[in-house]
Amino acid sequence: MQPSKGRPRGVGAGQESSIGPYDRQVPVPAEETGQLRYDDPWYDALASGWGESAGAAAPAPAKSPSARGEGKAGVVAADVYLEVQRSEAFQEVRRRYRRFVVPAFAAFFAWYLGYVVAATTAPELMARPVAGAVNVAMVAGLGQFLTTFLLTWAYARNARLRRDRAALELRWDTQELTRGVNGGAP
Amino acid sequence: MTGEHQTLALLLFSAFVAVTLAITTWVSRHRRGSAEEFYAGGRLFSPMENGFAIAGDYMSAASFLGVTGLIALFGYDGLLYVVGFLVAWLVVLFLVAELVRNCGRFTLADVVAARMRERPVRIAAGTSSVTVSVLYLVAQMVGAGSLVALLLGGTSGAARAWAVVGVGALMVIYVSLGGMRATTWIQIVKAVLLLGGTIALTALVLVRFHGDLDRLLLTAAERSGHGEAFLAPGLKYGGDWTARFDFISLGLALVLGTAGLPHILSRFYTVPTARAARRSVVWAVGLIGGFYLMTIVLGFGAAAIVGPDAVRGSNAAGNTAVPLLALDLGGGAGSTGGTVLFAIVASVAFATILAVVAGITLASSASVAHDLYASLRRRGGKPRSEVAVARVAAVGVGVVAIALSLLARDLNVAFLVGLAFAVAASANLPVLLYSLFWRGFTTRGAVWAVYGGLVPALVLVVLSPVVSGSPDSLFPGVDLQYFPLQNPGLISIPLGFLAGWLGTVTSAEVPDEARHAETEVRSLTGAGAA
Numbered sequence: 001m002q003p004s005k006g007r008p009r010g011v012g013a014g015q016e017s018s019i020g021p022y023d024r025q026v027p028v029p030a031e032e033t034g035q036l037r038y039d040d041p042w043y044d045a046l047a048s049g050w051g052e053s054a055g056a057a058a059p060a061p062a063k064s065p066s067a068r069g070e071g072k073a074g075v076v077a078a079d080v081y082l083e084v085q086r087s088e089a090f091q092e093v094r095r096r097y098r099r100f101v102v103p104a105f106a107a108f109f110a111w112y113l114g115y116v117v118a119a120t121t122a123p124e125l126m127a128r129p130v131a132g133a134v135n136v137a138m139v140a141g142l143g144q145f146l147t148t149f150l151l152t153w154a155y156a157r158n159a160r161l162r163r164d165r166a167a168l169e170l171r172w173d174t175q176e177l178t179r180g181v182n183g184g185a186p
Numbered sequence: 187m188t189g190e191h192q193t194l195a196l197l198l199f200s201a202f203v204a205v206t207l208a209i210t211t212w213v214s215r216h217r218r219g220s221a222e223e224f225y226a227g228g229r230l231f232s233p234m235e236n237g238f239a240i241a242g243d244y245m246s247a248a249s250f251l252g253v254t255g256l257i258a259l260f261g262y263d264g265l266l267y268v269v270g271f272l273v274a275w276l277v278v279l280f281l282v283a284e285l286v287r288n289c290g291r292f293t294l295a296d297v298v299a300a301r302m303r304e305r306p307v308r309i310a311a312g313t314s315s316v317t318v319s320v321l322y323l324v325a326q327m328v329g330a331g332s333l334v335a336l337l338l339g340g341t342s343g344a345a346r347a348w349a350v351v352g353v354g355a356l357m358v359i360y361v362s363l364g365g366m367r368a369t370t371w372i373q374i375v376k377a378v379l380l381l382g383g384t385i386a387l388t389a390l391v392l393v394r395f396h397g398d399l400d401r402l403l404l405t406a407a408e409r410s411g412h413g414e415a416f417l418a419p420g421l422k423y424g425g426d427w428t429a430r431f432d433f434i435s436l437g438l439a440l441v442l443g444t445a446g447l448p449h450i451l452s453r454f455y456t457v458p459t460a461r462a463a464r465r466s467v468v469w470a471v472g473l474i475g476g477f478y479l480m481t482i483v484l485g486f487g488a489a490a491i492v493g494p495d496a497v498r499g500s501n502a503a504g505n506t507a508v509p510l511l512a513l514d515l516g517g518g519a520g521s522t523g524g525t526v527l528f529a530i531v532a533s534v535a536f537a538t539i540l541a542v543v544a545g546i547t548l549a550s551s552a553s554v555a556h557d558l559y560a561s562l563r564r565r566g567g568k569p570r571s572e573v574a575v576a577r578v579a580a581v582g583v584g585v586v587a588i589a590l591s592l593l594a595r596d597l598n599v600a601f602l603v604g605l606a607f608a609v610a611a612s613a614n615l616p617v618l619l620y621s622l623f624w625r626g627f628t629t630r631g632a633v634w635a636v637y638g639g640l641v642p643a644l645v646l647v648v649l650s651p652v653v654s655g656s657p658d659s660l661f662p663g664v665d666l667q668y669f670p671l672q673n674p675g676l677i678s679i680p681l682g683f684l685a686g687w688l689g690t691v692t693s694a695e696v697p698d699e700a701r702h703a704e705t706e707v708r709s710l711t712g713a714g715a716a
Contacts, residue, residue, distance in 0.1 A: 078700035084713075085703035093710055101280045109441075112273050116437035119266065119419035120430040127418035133403035137262055137418050144269045145475055151276055152471045156464060159284075164461060167711045174713035 080177045084170065093166045100158045104151055111147060115140050195529035202379075202537045203356065206372045210364035213371065224573045225292040225552045226455040227366035233462045235374060237469020240453050242373030243545040244271075244444075244470065245380055245477050247329030247538050248603035253478075254511075255504025257485025258497045261406070261416035263423050264485055266433065267604070268478040270440025275474065279467045282445045284460035285622050285709035293549075294451050294614055295557040298621045301701045302629040305561045310636035312557030314613035315448040317640060318606055319550035320587055322447070323543060325602035327353055327591035330539045332505040333532060347592055353536075354588040357543040361551060362577035366456060369544045376541035381477060383534040387508070387527075388480040390515045391487035399483075406489035416489070428670045436604050439675030443607025446614030449549035460712050487511055503601075509535070547580050547587075554579035601672070605647060608675035612639030616682040622709060624690075626697045631690030638685020639678055646674035 084090050119126055119137065126137035222228060231239070249271065256264030290296035295311035327350045334349030360368055395402045407416040415421060423433035444450060454463040488497060488507040491514050500506045512531040516523035555576035594602065617635040620627045647653065649669040654661045671677075707713055 078704065081704040081707050082700055084707045084711075090707060090711070094706070097710060105276075105280050108273065108276050112269075112437070112441055115269070116266070116434055120423060120433045123418060123420040127414065127420075129414075132400040133407065133417060134400070135414075135418055138403075141262075141265050141269055144273055145479060148273050148276055148471065149475060152279060152468055155276075155279055156468050159461075159464060163710075167460075170707070170711040171713040174707060174711060178714065 077178045080174065084174050084177070087170075089166060090170055093163055093170060096158075096162045096166075100155065100162075104155065108147060108151055112144065115144060194525060195532045198529055198533035199536050202533055202540075205375065206356075206360065206368075206537075206540065209371045209375070210360050210368040213364050213368040221292065221556070221572050221576075223367065224365035224576060225452065225548070225556070227370050229456055229458050231370060231456045231466075233457060233465035234469055235370070236453060236457050236462070236466035237473065238377045239370045239373040239456070240450065240466055240470035241473035241477070242375075242377030242380070242541050243449055243453060244474055244542075245377065245538065246542040246603065247326050247333075247535060249478070249481060250380065250384070250535055250538055251329050251333065251505045251508055252325075252503075252601070252603065254481050254485040254488060255497065255501070255507040256422070257482065258488035258492070258507040259494050259504045260422040261410060261412065261486075261489065262419050263421050263433070265482060266419070266423075266437060267440065268482060270437055271444070272471075272475055272478050274441045274444035275467065275471045277442060277445045278450065279464070279471070281619060281622070282451070283454050283463045283467045286451055286618070287454040287457070287460045287463035288709045288712045288715045289622070289705060290451075290455065292452065292455060292552050292556050294446075294448055294618060295553070298617055298632050301621055301627070301698065301705050302632050307629060307632050308557040308561045310633045311614070311617065312553045312561070314609070314636050314640045315553040315557070316550050316583070317644070318446070318610045318614065319448055319546045319553070320583065320590065321606035321609055322449075322603065323546050323550075323583070323587035324590045324594055325606060326539050326543045326546070327587060328594055328602060329505060330536065330543075331591065332501050332503075333509070333535050333539075335501075350588055350591045353539060353543060354584045354591075356540055357547045358581050358584040360540075360544040361547045361580040365573075366452075366548060369541075369548050370456060372544055373541045376537045377473065379534050380538050381473065383531060384477060384480045384484070387487075387512060387515065387531065388483050390527075391483055391491070391511075394487075394491065394515065402483070402486055402490055406486040409493045410489055411494070431676060432671045432673055435608070435671050435673040435676035438679060439604060439608035439611050439673055442611035442615050442675075442679060444610075446610035446618065447607075448553060448610075448614070449545045452549045452552060453545075460715070484508055484511060491515065547583055550583045551576045551579040554583070604673050605652070608673050608678065609640065609643045609647075611675060612643040612678035612682040613637075614639075615679075616686045620686050620690075622705065625699075625702050626690060627686070627702075628690050628693045628695040628697050630693035630695060631686045631688075634689025635682055635686025638689070639682025642681045643674045643678035646671070646678060650674065 118140070126135065126140070128136045130136060130139055249268075253264055253267045253271075256267060258264070286294075286297055289300060293312070294315055295308045298311055299307045330353045331346040331350050335346045360372060364372075391402070392399075395405070403417055407413055410416040412421060419433075423429045453466075457463050457466055485507070488511040492507065492510045497504055497507045497510060500510060509528055509531050512527040513519055513524045516525070516527035518524050555572050559575050559579070560572070613636050616639055617632050620635060621632060646669045649666055650672055651667050651670070652672050654664040654666040656667070708715065
């Protein structure tokens with residue numbers, strides 16, 4: 001769909017040009033993610049598939065504790081996220097996301113509510129014929145379909161062109177940083 | 187109703203059941219029993235596969251049977267459902283899909299619990315997820331019941347009851363043996379079948395009217411006996427202000443509810459990245475939008491060709507409009523074409539119900555095992571495998587849903603789904619949005635947001651004309667009706683948001699800035715996503 005442009009950087013950037021294989025493949029090799037999860041402060045004991053049968057997929061090292069309870073490493077990892085959150089690159093991604101989503105959400109929500117309220121409070125207006133059997137209500141209903149399709153396309157386009165690359169780089173950098181403070185595992 | 191189409195329909199339906207059971211066993215051959223695999227199918231589906239599965243999960247009996255029935259009976263007012271069902275996907279796409287994929291692992295509670303004290307939040311979100319799922323399940327199984335009653339010619343209670351029990355048993359088998367992988371493939375197969383059936387019927391309706399949509403609408407309006415009013419809003423929800431507020435309430439519930447449906451949220455965990463989650467929603471919007479456009483044609487087609495009186499005569503709530511339309515399009519009762527089409531449509535509808543029901547059962551069993559059981563089990567009790575608990579939970583959810591469906595069998599399925607959406611929008615959406623976007627959100631706020639939406643929504647339904655106080659109620663003999671609207675969304679959705687805000691501003695807890703940072707960074711970049 002979208003040919004790769006800009007500087008090639010980080011893992012996965014080279015695969016941008018072909019979207020199919022890229023999406024199927026997490027930028028981190030599979031077995032690595034499996035392990036990452038276990039020294040990840042995000043998931044503590046409750047959340048991480050307690051009591052899974054011993055032969056289960058990921059070779060969960062029995063001793064790897066959940067980092068949140070571990071204190072120090074967890075605290076430092078939290079700092080990583082604060083640091084990333086304050087970084088200019090992240091704020092730019094967030095800004096681009098919000099700049100599209102907030103107005104688009106407001107627009108379609110108002111348009112939908114307006115449609116519903118008009119259908120209940122102004123039936124005469126909605127019943128006004130436009131052409132043949134088609135009246136204002138029909139046009140409005142089909143208009144809702146049309147705007148939904150258009151906004152879906154616009155959102156996907158915006159995300160693909162303006163957010164994806166930056167988000168992927170941030171993801172990679174963040175994971176590098178958290179791995180660093182967690183003691184370089186695996 | 188002749189014997190042949192019953193035999194043929196049963197044959198086709200058995201074929202579908204056989205295929206799906208084969209998928210289930212084939213998929214579960216290589217099962218390793220990890221939670222990742224059971225709940226999320228290993229997260230290896232492609233966006234297109236997941237898009238079809240989402241469509242298969244979402245295009246329920248409520249849409250295929252219920253909405254077309256409402257359009258056939260009430261004309262334009264049935265169309266509101268369709269618009270709401272579709273527009274809701276913008277909420278999912280903009281605010282939920284990618285972020286939830288990045289933040290959670292298996293359930294809605296995962297996203298919220300990441301920032302909060304885990305236990306209370308998991309219990310609250312788990313409870314509301316299970317409640318929503320059971321309501322939604324009931325709607326689907328009521329649809330299965332009325333379909334069978336029609337198919338077997340009688341309105342015999344026994345046939346309906348057995349249909350409901352049979353669907354319940356099958357869904358438990360799919361889910362507990364096959365997990366997410368089997369469920370997803372069943373949904374994909376079903377989506378293809380349903381779209382194929384709908385396209386064929388739509389084409390036949392259009393051929394009948396020589397492609398002249400105008401004449402289709404005019405004929406429908408004429409046969410309905412309401413004339414032009416059939417094509418404008420107001421037949422069902424016009425009249426007094428109670429009905430109008432009901433309409434607004436329903437509209438709100440539909441558009442906000444989808445993003446809180448547990449079985450839809452759990453679909454985003456089956457793809458590897460947020461980007462894949464987004465692309466699967468784009469696929470889903472295309473498929474679902476096309477499907478709903480066709481159901482509009484089918485609904486008006488049923489009004490024009492079968493006529494509202496015949497539809498109402500077969501099932502008062504209109505749930506059988508499409509099968510009747512198929513019978514007529516094929517050449518009428520007794521003809522070969524009619525028999526074949528009727529049988530095909532009936533079995534497609536069955537497939538639809540089975541697939542949707544399997545998806546919901548899976549999501550609710552995940553909530554029970556991953557959220558509720560994990561939080562409530564006794565410390566020091568013998569730990570059981572989470573997946574084993576989830577399998578047992580699937581059976582439990584199935585039993586409850588069967589019992590409730592037998593009770594609610596005379597309600598319109600689209601309407602029942604409207605209730606499920608209202609509860610989802612009140613209990614699940616506020617807490618989800620607050621925890622994704624509000625820096626100062628606290629544990630108390632999260633718990634209050636869930637219960638503050640869930641309890642009012644359920645209480646208002648109990649006090650509404652749906653349950654008592656009118657001739658169409660579940661318990662016509664009792665009068666507990668204190669709330670005039672059938673759909674509680676107008677009141678309970680704002681209450682859910684309000685309760686979350688109140689709980690947050692009144693709690694002494696200092697929001698954990700670092701964990702908010704983590705949620706925000708993860709949600710937008712996917713760092714550290716499972």
